[in-house]
Amino acid sequence: MSSIRRVVDWCRDIQRRYSAIGGQTLAAGVTLYGFLALFALLVLSVAVLGFLSINNVDLAAEIAGDLGLTGDAGKIVTDAVNAAQKSRQLTTVVGVVGIIWLGSSWALSIANAYNASWHVPGRGLADRGRGLVWLFGYLAILGASGVATAGWDLLPTWFAPLVILTSLAANTALWLWTSWWLPNRPVAWRVILGPAILGAFALEALKVLGAYVVPGYVERSSELYGTIGVVFAILLWLLIFGRIVVYLGVIEVRRADHLAPAAAAG
DSSP states (O other), X not given: OHHHHHHHHHHHHHHHHHHHTTHHHHHHHHXXXXXXXXXXXXXXXXXXXXXXXXXXXXXXXXXXXXXXXXXXXXXXXXXXXXXXXXXXXXXXXXXXXXXXXXXXXXXXXXXXXXXXXXXXXXXXXXXXHHHHHHHHHHHHHHHHHHHHHHHHHTSOGXXXXXXXXXXXXXXXXXXXXXXXXXXXXXXXXXXXXXXXXXXXXXXXXXXXXXXXXXXXXHHHXXXXXXXXXXXXXXXXXXXXXXXXXXXHHHHHHHHXXXXXXXXXXX
């Protein structure tokens, strides 16, 4: 009973801290800029597809089929790729500028969530530059994780647990990179390692949600509500991600509070 009580008290304390810093508002900021950054990334991706589809008239239909999209969702992808063939130069410029500005803004919203948890100010304009560095590092870790996971998939099925371990290791690296680089506070690795591992499992669960639950929801919602259903599904995923970001910042602070000051300081 004492263990259960400690867990309950821990959860209550985390929720109290989360509410005290306006966690819902911070999570909404991460969601908003994450959605806008994703939109910019899609614009850039469509521009690239526009260049690739010049000599392949069936590329749009093939992409929609490979993604398992039908109805309005499949039509959106097909129309986007076909339109990109006519405006690929302009779309490339818009996509690059958008991913730089909105991607760094997304990083700023994540940094603000951590800074609010630690009750420290931001760095001002320097945070945007650090946000771009973080974004490139984040994409590099994701790319390395994708290559490693694809390599494990070529092995026999009894290697499947190694795929999960590889993914969890990459998730942990993502959170460690985020917590170490973005917030404006020095901190010891022993403070951020535990929350990073916890966040790795949460992100893996969110990946499963995005891989198996969201596509089905998108297909059903597309048939019922059209394009707006796809938007709602993406926003739901990003909203959960935003809450994870804020909660991890709060958990870090609580962990630091329960360690000796000399051990918590970076």
